Amino acid sequence: MNNNIKADKGKRPLAFFSAGCDSAAHALRRSVLVALWFMFLTFPIMVIKVDTVNKTIDWRWMNLLWIGIGSFVLSFVWRWLLERKELQKDQVSTEGPVERLLTSASSIPAAKWSLLAIVGIAALVFPHLAGMYQTNIMISCLTYVALGLGLNIVVGLAGLLDLGYVAFYAVGAYAYALMNMHFQIGFWTMLPLGAVLGAICGILLGFPVLRLRGDYLAIVTLGFGEIIRLVLENWGEVTMGPSGISGIDRPMLFGHKFGVFDSITFMYYIMLGLMILTIFFVNRLQNSRIGRAWLALREDEIACQAMGIDRTKTKLMAFALGATWAGMAGVVFAAKTTFINPASFTFWESAIILSVVVIGGMGSVRGVILGALVLILLPEYLRAFSEFRMLIFGATMVLVMVFRPQGLIRAKRKVYTYMGRKTAGAEHG
Amino acid sequence: MVSPVLNVQDICMDFGGIRALDEVNLDVKAGEIVALIGPNGAGKTTFFNCITGIYKPTSGDVVVGRSGDSPRRINGIKPNLVTEIGMARTFQNIRLFPSMTALENVMIGTHCRTKSGIWGAISHNRKARVEEQEIIERSYHLLELVHLEEYANELACNLPYGKQRRLEIARAMATDPFLLLLDEPAAGMNPHETIELKELVLGIRDVYGISILLIEHDMKMVMSMSDRIFVLDYGRLISHGTPQEVSGDPAVIKAYLGEGDDDV
16 A cells, blocks of 8 residues: 555655545545644633633634634645655755755856845845844844854864854854953954954863764763853852943944944844855855865764864864854954843753754855845744744744755755866856 | 785684684785685675674784885774775665765775865865865766766666666775775675676786785685685684685685584
8 A cells, every 4th residue: 555655656646635645535534634633732722711811711713713724624734745845855956946046156157146136135224124123133143153153163064063062153252242341342342352252262161072972972062151150150259140241341333433233234234244254155165175174074974084084173164263253253253242141142042043054044145144044034024923932933843854954955065076187176066 | 926915813802701802813915816605604704794893803903004004903993994094895784875875885995095174165265166076076986987977977776686786886986995894795796797796806917916805705706716715614714825725725615514523
């Protein structure tokens, strides 16, 4: 029975009604069962309503009907989508519609450059067209792009699962806040220093976890993240404890101080610049000798060593370079909010950054950008649905993982080709 | 007398109370093909792991050196340093990087012979570009050597088994070794592929002057191509010599066929 289904799966056109089932009758039966099950599950919360004033119970039978119809219809859609995904798995090229559009756009130089120009101009004029609120949201979104791209080096390229990434972010932010408070050191001096501090912390974390992989590494890095947060919270004399540090200087431009509104616009441009810099660096790194070594390390550690790659050096480099971006983003974050406290650096932040990378597509620069846009902007614009906000957010994450486990945009690597005496690498960044 | 490129003296390897290798002596001279044979579980792969730095031998000496260079004791140094010195290996259960292309797999092999670092990667300066080109060129030529050039941009996991084995040899060659360690290179190959492999290995020795130490179960191949053979059984070296000497040795026949003393 099952074999027959598998055999003619390729030939059979995908019927919406009976997708994933033997026949229409079977599909109908399954959907009815699903509907009944959902009606049963939601019965207590959706139907029964206790009126405590009149001490009566409202039986909202109409709700039950809606749930029944809704889940009945949705079960067909769900099976159809699952079936379609199964069918596509067998095909050689499984590019999603977005990926296909991007590929075809980037294959034509004119289209590619004009697309880039449109995006660039849109990004440049954004703070002047949109209000302060929108610009603020966009700044935090860009911060997450930078953070995501940094974590992408560690998780996506080198395959080291890091759950304490926010610690480096905190290091950068606190470094700027403290230096600014005690020594009046400016933003532009601290930006590179924050990067260096992040890298040093990355190496410090990297050393003890060199031998660990996968789940074990995740737990240790999770612990590291918590240690940093707890130190910030409890070392009152230095970090001001849970009350945080306020009155951090906003960045200046050649000694010119901006007002509150202009400084947000300025911040936006700084963040945009930092993001472009990150994209540039990560792209260059991943298509280099070091990037290849990271990929190899992710695939097979023993073979990697047997091929002469220094595991210690390569891993530490990944940790350090990943943490560099977090350190810089931290400095920018402190300068933007002018107030920081340990509550901004909880595990939740690490989880969100990791989700940006995983949902966007591990190892894919374009994917991480899209992931950050979706994950950071979605909850903001869903504020209209207030109480369902996080529900929709969670459901989106689940759906993306079910239907696109490889992420929204899959990683595409440089294709190396050999052309006679001269060689060239065709770029497919 | 040609100096040995690999000289192993009285090497022992204990795992807890089990002695996997017991005072094994082995040497490979420059330009030689040496085979290490023995029944399953005799300790052949353990021997490979000991001399390539994956295990640290309990006692004994592993001394290597490019012919002409001063030999060096390498007990317990890291595997990547062993490869840097010039001993490259393949694995019994193929260990390619599955989601990288064939060409990229070979390019990884050149890692320890190239230098460009973070700065080179980011600035993409002239030196890094030239080096990158050389890597691609060299890797492609190695693919040609093992007749895989048409699969250069095929993912390693999509290659058939026999081709994966040859790709592994190309990858090991990319590290520019003076001694190639092949762990069962012909396992799972059909007779035709085995003959091709034999020609490849002989070619590597003749053209590049690389010495070869191989573990193999295919006796026809071992007997026809090796200069000398070492036989391990239960972690002990029970015989060594030319193929003729070894195949006539009663101890070897006993180890392989398990004949009683009376029948010999």
